[in-house]
Every structure is written in C-alpha cells, then in structure tokens.
Amino acid sequence: MTKKIIPSCMSFLIVFLVASTSPALEFHGAASNSVYSLEDTTTHTRLFQYLRFSVDAPWVNKLKLNISLRALTDMNESLDSEDRFKAYTLNLTYSNLFNRMNIVLGRQFLHPGTILGGLDGLYADYAFSSNMKIAAYTGTEAHFMRSLKIYELEDSFVAGGFVELKHVYKSRFQALYLQKANKDDIFWQITGLNIENALVPKTNLQLQAHYDLQNSRLHRLLITARHQLSQKLAFSVGMKNQYPQVYANSFFTIFDIDAYKQYNAACSYNILNDYFVQGQFQYIQFDDENATRTYVTLNNANGSIGVLYESGYAGEQLSAVLDYAYSVTPTLLASISLDYSKYKTETIYEFESQIANAARLSYRFMQNWSVDVEYQWLTNRFKESDSRFLNHIRYRW
Numbered sequence: 001m002t003k004k005i006i007p008s009c010m011s012f013l014i015v016f017l018v019a020s021t022s023p024a025l026e027f028h029g030a031a032s033n034s035v036y037s038l039e040d041t042t043t044h045t046r047l048f049q050y051l052r053f054s055v056d057a058p059w060v061n062k063l064k065l066n067i068s069l070r071a072l073t074d075m076n077e078s079l080d081s082e083d084r085f086k087a088y089t090l091n092l093t094y095s096n097l098f099n100r101m102n103i104v105l106g107r108q109f110l111h112p113g114t115i116l117g118g119l120d121g122l123y124a125d126y127a128f129s130s131n132m133k134i135a136a137y138t139g140t141e142a143h144f145m146r147s148l149k150i151y152e153l154e155d156s157f158v159a160g161g162f163v164e165l166k167h168v169y170k171s172r173f174q175a176l177y178l179q180k181a182n183k184d185d186i187f188w189q190i191t192g193l194n195i196e197n198a199l200v201p202k203t204n205l206q207l208q209a210h211y212d213l214q215n216s217r218l219h220r221l222l223i224t225a226r227h228q229l230s231q232k233l234a235f236s237v238g239m240k241n242q243y244p245q246v247y248a249n250s251f252f253t254i255f256d257i258d259a260y261k262q263y264n265a266a267c268s269y270n271i272l273n274d275y276f277v278q279g280q281f282q283y284i285q286f287d288d289e290n291a292t293r294t295y296v297t298l299n300n301a302n303g304s305i306g307v308l309y310e311s312g313y314a315g316e317q318l319s320a321v322l323d324y325a326y327s328v329t330p331t332l333l334a335s336i337s338l339d340y341s342k343y344k345t346e347t348i349y350e351f352e353s354q355i356a357n358a359a360r361l362s363y364r365f366m367q368n369w370s371v372d373v374e375y376q377w378l379t380n381r382f383k384e385s386d387s388r389f390l391n392h393i394r395y396r397w
Contacts, residue, residue, distance in 0.1 A: 029053025029067075032394040047073040052089075062095045086146040088118075100127045107142055118142025119158055120150050131168065136161035141180055154183040160190075171197040179214075189213040192220070202228040232270040239263050261285040268299075275300045284343055289313040291343040295321065302326060303335075310343055333362040370394045 034048040048070065055065040068089035091106030103124045110119040121139010128134070138159040140151040160178025165171075174194040180187045192210030208222040224238040240262045266280035275298065282293040291312025297304040303324035310317045325335035337358045360374040372392040 026056040027053065028056075028397065030394060030396040032392055034393075035389075035391040037389045042076070045075040047075070049073075062097065064093045064095070066091050066093060085148055087148050088146060101125070110137065118146070121158065131166050133164045133166075134161065135164075157181050169197075170199045171195060176210075186214050188215060190219055200227075232276075233267070235265075235267045237265045259287060278304075278306075284312075293341070293343060297321065308341065310341065312343060314343065331364045333364075335360045335362070368396050370396075 030050075030052050032048075032050045034050070036046040036048060037044070049072075050070045052068040054067070057063050066089050068087070070086045070088070072084050072086075087107055089107060089109070091104050091108045093105075094103045097103065101124065103122070105122050107118065107120050108123060109117055110123065118141065119137060119139050120142050121137060123135065123137040125133055125135035136159075138157075140153055141156045141158050143149045143151060158178065158180050160176065162174055162176035165173045172195070175192075176194070177189075177191045179189040190210055190212050192208070194209075195205070195207040197205040204224075204226045206222065206224045208220055210219040210221075211217075212219045218241060221239070221241040223240075224236065226234060226236040228234045242260060242262075261284070263283045263285075264280060266278060268276050268278040270276045278295070278297050278299055280293075280295040282295075284291045284293065289312065291310060291314065294309045295306060297306030303322075305322050305324060306320070308317075308319050308321045310319075319341070320338060322336060322338040324337075325333055328334050335358075339357065358374055358376040360372060362370060362372045364370040370393075372390070372394075374390040374392075375387070376390065377387040
C-alpha cells in the first residue's frame, strides 16, 4: 500500500510545485535539509529533508492545501525502510463556509489528549454565534509511525467532537468526547473539560481534565493559576498528572514520555525594564520514585542564566543552567544551551533538536535562506556520554 501511496503523493507534490509558478496560485512554505551525525558505539549519519507548504487558490479564497512531509535517510540502514517517509499534515481546508463553518479533509492534528493526536479523515465545526461553536470528526487514527499508510477503518475507527463556549463570565469552556475502536472492541473513550478563566482580577486560571472511560483511568489533569500581584511581581502554581502523550510537532519514534505527576510553584520579579528574576520549585512523582528541582534564573529577551538544585532518588546535584542567544550581526545569531539535569521526564533516543548541551551559529542571507551549524554533547553520570553534530539549510518563501 505504501509503495502505491508514496509515488502518488510525490506526483501530487510535483504538480503543485510546477503550478506554483502560475500567478493563479499563491504558494507559501519552507524546505530544509539537515545533516545529523552522532557517535555511540559506531558513527551514524542521518539526512533529514523537510517540506512544509500551503497553496491558496485566489479564485476560491476559502480553499487551501496544507502539506507537511519529512524524509529520513540513515546512511547505516537500507533505503527500503518504510519509516523513511512521514506525513504530519496532508489536508484540504475550506474555511468560513457560509461565514460559519470550517471543513478539513485529510491528515490533520486533532487533539493532544490522544496517544497520537492525529486523524486521517474529516473534521467540521460550525459557529452558532461568536460565543458558541460545535465540532465533529470521524475517520481513522493517523498512522503510529506517521508513515504514508492509512489504517483500515475497521482497525482504527475514530469519532468524536466538542462544544465550546467563549466570553461567558470572562471564560472559555470546552466539553469533549472522542473514542477509538476496531471491529471487535473499543480501545479508549476519552471525555473531558477544558476551562480558561480570567474572572478574578489580574488572575488567569486554566483547567484540563480528561478521563479514559474505557480503561477507567485519568488521562490528563492540568491545573494552573497565575496572579499578577503588582506591575513587577507575579506568582503561579500548577499541577500536572499526565499519562504518556505525544504531540503534533514530535518525530514520534524518537522518544517515550514517562508517566508522572508534577507540582510546581514559581514567582518572577522585574528588576529592570528588560530583566526579571524567576524562582521555581518542582516536585516530580514517577510510578515508584520522586525528585525535586529548584531553579533560580536571571532572564531577559535573549534567554536566561541561573542555577538548578536537584534531589531525590538519584542523589543531589547543584548545576548551572544556561540558554542564551546573542545577535553578533543583524544576520548572524549565536546561541548556547546547557542542561545537566538528572531527572528527565522523557526517555530520549535520538532527536534532531535534543536539548542536552548545545552551541549553535545561525546565519540568514538573501532574505529566504538560512544556515545553522550546531554541536551537542551530553554529560551525565546516569546516561552514556554522547555527542552529535547538526547542520541545517533552510529556504522559506
């Protein structure tokens, strides 16, 4: 099936690339080529090609084609691997139909509460007024590996929807339901409520509560509150209970997200117009273990520098944290990132933009072109030492 779909999609892309030279179409997007070299027991070199674009037809100004694709070539593996090609977005949208309705047909990101969050199918929403909207969708779950395969409807049927109310007592309410099933059984049924509220002066509240009815477990719980005590001083508290999830911009095969609960409290204080000090305490609870992290950082628009104190099942550690960028010239940007944290909430295997310790130079030229050169290294007594080199060439139009 994949062998049939890939040539069809590539032919489809070529048609639109050629058609983009026509004044009758508006064509926008970005393309990049990345070289990713790392060394563990052996040396690996991987080439990433990424293409994202949209095509608008001015004569039907509500119609748009959206495509986001990636190809991976591992110099150590066979070129016949089905995992080489991935489609994150491949859909046709028709917006503002009758000034009330939006329709999306194809592969799309749907909902962060599901394991993958993607749908191969049809989505539609209808606005009864500026305050109320209802949405429904159906199809199959997007392929686990984000390949160009499409699951059979009888193997991975997905259906759901939500009702949304806005501008009610300075709040937004969203009630949702979604389920996945095959011909024999239901895999999950998720119902939930999302609330954003600003009724209390200078305070923003957020709640996301999702429950899996089929498996009788909490799927996601997020509670945050932020209060601006004065022009310079702000406080926030939060709690997150997360069953492993994967989000729209993930490479999907790269990392596992651990199940954990996290409680945090933070405050920030502006000491100058462009600078503020931030302190944050986190308590992280895994299935059998727990850890604490305390950050104190000095921040401005270019980044932050500070110290991190950690304690828990892996012992104590005091380390520096640094994430800072500086414009050497209007077209040359230098940045560095340091992170020696012991207590990760992700198990990372191989990720193009992994944050361990990194130094990067970014150079933009000719308006549309940019080149990045980056070196990353990982030093942690609870992980194997690792280093890698990345190079990105990007073109935007």
